[in-house]
Amino acid sequence: MIIVITMPKLPFKAREKSDCLGARRSTRREAILDVLTSGPGHLSAEEIHKAALKRLPRIGIATVYRALKFLCGCGKAAEFIPADGVARYEPAGSRAHHDHLICTSCGCFIEAVDPEIERLQVRLAARHRFKPSSHKLEIYGLCSNCAGK
Amino acid sequence: MIIVITMPKLPFKAREKSDCLGARRSTRREAILDVLTSGPGHLSAEEIHKAALKRLPRIGIATVYRALKFLCGCGKAAEFIPADGVARYEPAGSRAHHDHLICTSCGCFIEAVDPEIERLQVRLAARHRFKPSSHKLEIYGLCSNCAGK
């Protein structure tokens, strides 16, 4: 069984709070959400940890993972796992869905959307009597920079 | 940097052989390829190992991983990593590309293709001056069986 959207065991009170940032104010979670929204996007947990350390010198990697699970559960962040198997995180909720063009040379991520593809995916699922809840399209290849070399 | 299609270090002679099954005949690699082609598909390394053990009671998991890398390098198998982060393998080469509908309830994989989506993906990449080499579309949701419940 595969869980795609992991809802963390939110503390009881957190579920009642509209901002979903937790039952209590937490400097770490706020910092991590901020790293996520102000950073370049598509960061790994380790990269997020590194960025967070600049603001909170003693924050541990476990806290980062916990906060990320939490934020994903709240819909404030989204996790996705590219072909290298290392999870990346991006802010979610306020941002539109998008697919990824991933450069296999420099590792950069380009966000892209094609409404038509989105529509066709729904059709494809329907054709198989499949009820889609989320999807993920990744195109691997060379970005314009790397292809030029 | 993200390597999507990992070409294993093939032994020198293996590269010259057309069947690409290795420089030498290997019962294990043949068995694993057979598990792959005759099995239900989308098996994890562990599942493949379990199936292989029935034929070769002493085969080790390392051999399975090595063989899988090898077969992927030869184009005889394809690896893909769904949202749970655990690699799955399927026979390749003789089979057409396809996308996956993945049931988040029972974990089943449905293979599907939509030629139009394929075309639009190329267009989408081109629009970003991106040179695609492979892509992966996964739709998560409920299969008809699970949706009915």
Place this chain on the structure above:
DNA sequence: GTTCTTGCAAAGGCTTTGCAGTTCT
């Protein structure tokens, strides 16, 4: 006999968990 292949055990990399101490309300 040389080179490839294998099993085993150990190590690696990413992620989660247990626990005791700390913080928030």
Place this chain on the structure above:
DNA sequence: AGAACTGCAAAGCCTTTGCAAGAAC
């Protein structure tokens, strides 16, 4: 005070690697 949050270290899981023994050519 009570529940939530945190850092640290340990454990977990999947995968790879080192090495000595075995097999193929």
